[in-house]
Amino acid sequence: MNELKAEINRLKQIKPGIDCSYKTVNGVRLPVEIYVPEDNKNKQTLVIAIHGGSWYAVKEDAVTWDGSWMNFQAQYYVSKGFTAAVFSYRSIDFDETTTVFDLIDDCKDAVAFIRRQTETTRLILMGDSAGGHLSLMLGIDDSINADMVVAANPVLDCTEPSWKHIAKTEQDFIKASPAFHIQKIKPALLLLHGDSDTVVNCKITERYCDSMKQQKNDCEYIPLHGAEHAFLLQGYRSKDEDVMRYMNMIDEFIEKRT
Numbered sequence: 001m002n003e004l005k006a007e008i009n010r011l012k013q014i015k016p017g018i019d020c021s022y023k024t025v026n027g028v029r030l031p032v033e034i035y036v037p038e039d040n041k042n043k044q045t046l047v048i049a050i051h052g053g054s055w056y057a058v059k060e061d062a063v064t065w066d067g068s069w070m071n072f073q074a075q076y077y078v079s080k081g082f083t084a085a086v087f088s089y090r091s092i093d094f095d096e097t098t099t100v101f102d103l104i105d106d107c108k109d110a111v112a113f114i115r116r117q118t119e120t121t122r123l124i125l126m127g128d129s130a131g132g133h134l135s136l137m138l139g140i141d142d143s144i145n146a147d148m149v150v151a152a153n154p155v156l157d158c159t160e161p162s163w164k165h166i167a168k169t170e171q172d173f174i175k176a177s178p179a180f181h182i183q184k185i186k187p188a189l190l191l192l193h194g195d196s197d198t199v200v201n202c203k204i205t206e207r208y209c210d211s212m213k214q215q216k217n218d219c220e221y222i223p224l225h226g227a228e229h230a231f232l233l234q235g236y237r238s239k240d241e242d243v244m245r246y247m248n249m250i251d252e253f254i255e256k257r258t
Helices: 002-012 071-078 100-117 130-139 171-175 204-212 240-256
Strands: 020-026 026-035 042-050 084-087 124-127 149-153 188-194 219-224
Touching: 002 071, 002 240, 020 100, 020 124, 026 071, 026 100, 042 071, 042 100, 042 130, 071 240, 084 100, 084 149, 100 124, 100 130, 100 171, 130 149, 149 240, 188 204, 188 240, 204 219, 219 240
Parallel strands: 042 084, 042 124, 124 149, 149 188, 188 219
Antiparallel strands: 020 026, 026 084
């Protein structure tokens, strides 16, 4: 246990090589942190971790940013020799006109910015909850050209009442829902979901994976017994040993497809 704590503390001490903004919207800077590995083993693979939080994110300009909840995943993967990055996007309540499509555009701009700053040829998108939703929305976009998407307890059906704050019309709720975009895509998909999640129904994730498989996609679903929502976040609900166990599951998925 002491060794695990020491390892996690070591990872959390890793600092980004680039800490700046990738975009400014109405005078508000949107932050990004990029981690460049010393080991060149996996340097050409870029892992971008996208945080969740019901799409609530950057609303006011800030001088510093702490990388949010998915920063640990970026530190974890840079320690393994990958290039890694985290960023944030406009909050869904940024102004009265903001919808989830503005956030998706921010994510696209962040990915483009990070690619310009790095010498990478492969892209792995990773997200939790709303971040899982955004990762999948990027993954189904051919222009992003992602190789893998890892989504933990992702929001897949935005027509559900809980998500009525992210768009304006029923048509837009459907358009913003990965569950309504069942099609052949390039990236391999890994979906992880806890069966004790009371925020997002794991059955939706299971059905989504089955539907994507029917379209001949490489999609793997891992149900996690007893795991609650946001299980992947270090220092939140899960024990450290469980977070590392989940990360090892993701590692296995990546290694099989590398």
